[in-house]
Amino acid sequence: MQTGVDINRIKLPTQFDINDDKWMTDMMKISDWNKLRAKLHHDWLQNRYLTFLMARAEYMDGIIDGRASVSEDILEQFTGWKDKTEDMHKLINEAVYALSPAQLLDEYPLNRMAEENKKWLKEVVHSLYVERTGMKETSEKLTEKFSIVSELYAFLLRILKGENNGLRQKAGEPPFKRFYNEVQEFSKVISSLPHEVQVV
Amino acid sequence: MSLPKVLVIDDQFGRLIADRRNLCFNFGLVDITGDDSKPEKVKDPVAEAIFCSGQRVEKNQVTNDTAIALSAIKDGWPHQDGWLWAMVLLDIRFVSGKIGKDKEPEGQPGDSDFGMRILDEIQKYYPDLPVVMLSSRERKEVSLEFSIKGAQAFIPRADEKGPGFLKEYLHKYGLLPDEEGEIVGCSKALLTALNSIRRTAFAGDRRNILIRGERGTGKELIAGFIHRQRARGKASPFVVVDSSNLTDELFASLLFGIEPKVATDVAARTGRIKDADGGELFFDEIKDMLPQVQAGVLRVLQEKEITPVGAKKPIPVDVSFISATNINIEALSGIGSFRPDLLDRLREGGTIFLPPLRERIEDIPLLVEKFVRTAEKSIPKAKHRKIEPEALEKLMRYDWPGNIRDLENCIKNAVMQYPDVEHLVPLHIRFPEGEKIGDKSIYSSSITVHPREISEEYMQTPLSAASNTFEEKKLPVMLTEQSRGIVNYILQALEIYRDKSNDDPNYPQTWMAMTGDTKKRNSSEYQRFIGNYIFQLPDEDIVSLMKQSKVFEKAVLQCGSKIQSAKKRLTGIRRFFAEDKVN
Numbered sequence: 001m002q003t004g005v006d007i008n009r010i011k012l013p014t015q016f017d018i019n020d021d022k023w024m025t026d027m028m029k030i031s032d033w034n035k036l037r038a039k040l041h042h043d044w045l046q047n048r049y050l051t052f053l054m055a056r057a058e059y060m061d062g063i064i065d066g067r068a069s070v071s072e073d074i075l076e077q078f079t080g081w082k083d084k085t086e087d088m089h090k091l092i093n094e095a096v097y098a099l100s101p102a103q104l105l106d107e108y109p110l111n112r113m114a115e116e117n118k119k120w121l122k123e124v125v126h127s128l129y130v131e132r133t134g135m136k137e138t139s140e141k142l143t144e145k146f147s148i149v150s151e152l153y154a155f156l157l158r159i160l161k162g163e164n165n166g167l168r169q170k171a172g173e174p175p176f177k178r179f180y181n182e183v184q185e186f187s188k189v190i191s192s193l194p195h196e197v198q199v200v
Numbered sequence: 201m202s203l204p205k206v207l208v209i210d211d212q213f214g215r216l217i218a219d220r221r222n223l224c225f226n227f228g229l230v231d232i233t234g235d236d237s238k239p240e241k242v243k244d245p246v247a248e249a250i251f252c253s254g255q256r257v258e259k260n261q262v263t264n265d266t267a268i269a270l271s272a273i274k275d276g277w278p279h280q281d282g283w284l285w286a287m288v289l290l291d292i293r294f295v296s297g298k299i300g301k302d303k304e305p306e307g308q309p310g311d312s313d314f315g316m317r318i319l320d321e322i323q324k325y326y327p328d329l330p331v332v333m334l335s336s337r338e339r340k341e342v343s344l345e346f347s348i349k350g351a352q353a354f355i356p357r358a359d360e361k362g363p364g365f366l367k368e369y370l371h372k373y374g375l376l377p378d379e380e381g382e383i384v385g386c387s388k389a390l391l392t393a394l395n396s397i398r399r400t401a402f403a404g405d406r407r408n409i410l411i412r413g414e415r416g417t418g419k420e421l422i423a424g425f426i427h428r429q430r431a432r433g434k435a436s437p438f439v440v441v442d443s444s445n446l447t448d449e450l451f452a453s454l455l456f457g458i459e460p461k462v463a464t465d466v467a468a469r470t471g472r473i474k475d476a477d478g479g480e481l482f483f484d485e486i487k488d489m490l491p492q493v494q495a496g497v498l499r500v501l502q503e504k505e506i507t508p509v510g511a512k513k514p515i516p517v518d519v520s521f522i523s524a525t526n527i528n529i530e531a532l533s534g535i536g537s538f539r540p541d542l543l544d545r546l547r548e549g550g551t552i553f554l555p556p557l558r559e560r561i562e563d564i565p566l567l568v569e570k571f572v573r574t575a576e577k578s579i580p581k582a583k584h585r586k587i588e589p590e591a592l593e594k595l596m597r598y599d600w601p602g603n604i605r606d607l608e609n610c611i612k613n614a615v616m617q618y619p620d621v622e623h624l625v626p627l628h629i630r631f632p633e634g635e636k637i638g639d640k641s642i643y644s645s646s647i648t649v650h651p652r653e654i655s656e657e658y659m660q661t662p663l664s665a666a667s668n669t670f671e672e673k674k675l676p677v678m679l680t681e682q683s684r685g686i687v688n689y690i691l692q693a694l695e696i697y698r699d700k701s702n703d704d705p706n707y708p709q710t711w712m713a714m715t716g717d718t719k720k721r722n723s724s725e726y727q728r729f730i731g732n733y734i735f736q737l738p739d740e741d742i743v744s745l746m747k748q749s750k751v752f753e754k755a756v757l758q759c760g761s762k763i764q765s766a767k768k769r770l771t772g773i774r775r776f777f778a779e780d781k782v783n
Contacts, residue, residue, distance in 0.1 A: 035307060038293070038307065038312065039295075039304070039307060042293060042336050042337065043212065043293070043295055043304070046336035046357070046358045047212055047213075047219070047336050047357065047358070048212065048216075048219050048222075050336075050358035051219060051222045051223055051226060051357065051358060052219070052222045054222070054226050054358065054360060055221075055222035055223075055225040055226050056222065056225075073218060077218065077222075184358070187358070191338055195341075
């Protein structure tokens with residue numbers, strides 16, 4: 001089985017360092033972020049992955065309790081999480097900037113402002129937006145939910161791979177159903193994000 | 201009973217088999233699309249589903265295409281095998297474009313609401329087809345748009361409550377046959393009528409309902425269905441009253457009851473309305489209701505209480521009235537033979553129009569099956585028989601002026617006459633009106649016009665006051681006596697209308713003399729009035745008359761557009777008339 005990205009090594013955003021001004025130039029445009037969100041969240045996570053978990057969580061809980069082996073197609077669908085991890089990380093990390101009104105300073109007519117003014121104004125606008133919209137808290141919540149799902153995923157994968165050192169007992173009851181619930185919670189937080197730049 | 205069929209129009213679940221299996225598992229859908237070699241086995245299925253992506257896939261390009269979705273709908277609307285979609289489940293976002301490295305389309309502008317474009321087309325071409333949105337989109341983002349475009353509801357696809365919603369909406373909005381099998385048939389006309397009843401019952405609506413339909417169309421069965429839907433398994437009364445039995449002398453005691461000790465030779469009794477308390481009372485043939493009875497019933501509807509004969513105080517009642525008639529009661533009301541205020545009360549919850557059997561011939565095989573088996577059971581030693589296709593064909597070619605009741609009698613007679621055979625064949629079938637197998641084409645030179653049921657009072661409304669100068673009086677030579685009566689009335693009315701158009705100062709007097717209606721009507725009301733007569737005639741008669749009279753042709757087109765219930769028929773009539781002229 002291919003392992004792809006090691007989710008434990010992904011650095012998740014925990015704070016916003018406005019002194020590091022790299023974000024000002026690398027900011028993802030809202031249109032691109034929305035496109036990524038639609039493809040990743042709506043088309044894959046909600047339509048496909050959650051539909052899969054809703055259908056098969058109970059079955060997979062039954063499998064690990066019965067120590068039977070999981071079928072290839074089910075395993076392939078389950079490990080779809082791993083394939084999307086990098087993009088998911090990008091979506092979460094970029095959300096706070098993509099939705100920031102600081103974007104507007106790169107668009108007409110504000111983009112005609114002198115660069116030195118634009119720079120400090122961007123910082124101010126972004127800071128105000130982060131504080132006033134609760135975006136910081138939302139982003140932290142996203143990160144937290146993502147971590148929970150990723151950790152649980154890695155844990156369940158070890159069980160499915162047949163590691164038998166008491167993991168099943170540690171998992172509690174029933175772990176795949178719990179995984180489904182956690183993915184749903186994670187999805188709900190993404191859904192709560194706006195689709196447009198937030199002007200405050 | 202077979203499972204209802206739903207059409208799922210969804211890009212991903214239309215294309216991706218593994219994902220579709222998950223969806224089917226979650227929602228209890230049996231996949232009968234035919235493109236999956238191992239479709240999901242569903243434990244407690246709620247419907248059979250055919251999936252359609254609404255997309256074209258060519259080389260590495262996916263293109264959204266409403267024509268594909270519409271073509272899939274057409275396949276089951278109605279299907280040649282007799283079934284039709286109970287419902288469409290429609291996705292909103294359809295991802296199209298070049299297929300990327302992840303084997304998924306890259307996406308294009310317009311994808312996010314392509315389902316709404318399909319919904320527009322469905323409303324345009326299949327307005328009777330119930331559509332429920334099935335999507336992962338946030339409901340609040342799309343709620344206004346799908347409401348405007350006519351969808352019934354929204355099911356969140358990734359939500360665990362989704363399957364429960366599907367069950368509920370299928371029952372509430374789906375075009376489903378009578379689950380108890382008392383009303384037989386799965387034609388669009390019938391299922392649409394049953395659906396409208398379920399919807400009102402589901403909403404807890406217990407307002408009075410009027411059922412209109414020709415004789416023998418099963419109005420009492422429909423009344424029973426309304427009662428069952430409203431009762432939802434709980435015990436509640438359903439009382440049938442034949443309006444023609446309500447004489448001026450007896451109606452009060454029959455409907456309101458008699459108090460004990462009113463007179464020495466009169467026994468106390470509970471009235472039929474009290475019997476129906478908490479349930480439904482069915483008034484059959486309200487056209488036969490006498491004026492005094494109408495006044496008495498109106499009081500009950502207004503006050504929601506009855507006073508039994510000999511009682512000092514009224515008693516409250518909670519009764520829902522279902523009434524039925526086989527004539528255009530609105531027209532009767534318009535000429536003063538039925539109280540308009542009573543009619544308004546009796547149809548406050550709406551009017552259900554029952555289709556005649558000739559408009560639901562696809563139901564004939566199911567009905568014949570039921571009637572043959574019933575007859576075999578009721579006739580001693582009658583053999584079980586196979587219904588031969590030729591016999592069915594013969595039955596389906598007849599016009600059935602007496603509708604289902606006549607069909608049932610015809611089948612019973614066939615079994616009774618030939619109890620010892622194992623086949624129902626054309627020879628066994630004798631039609632109630634002789635061997636006049638109707639050529640259903642209205643282009644036929646020998647149009648078969650069956651008598652409509654019009655009450656005697658209606659037929660005998662005085663026409664003598666109207667002048668006799670209308671040059672087209674002799675037109676309806678091909679019509680039966682009863683139809684001719686209506687047509688004469690229409691011609692008289694048209695004549696007055698023509699005078700009115702010429703500012704005839706005598707118009708109100710002429711009108712009043714003819715109808716007894718003291719209200720001066722404006723042009724629009726007048727057209728609606730005439731239209732109410734015209735559209736009592738069958739389409740064949742209307743087209744035939746249009747061919748013979750330009751005045752009539754103009755009246756049909758003008759007056760028909762004023763009557764809501766005639767608008768649909770008018771479209772077909774226009775088309776037939778235009779085609780017939782060309783031919």
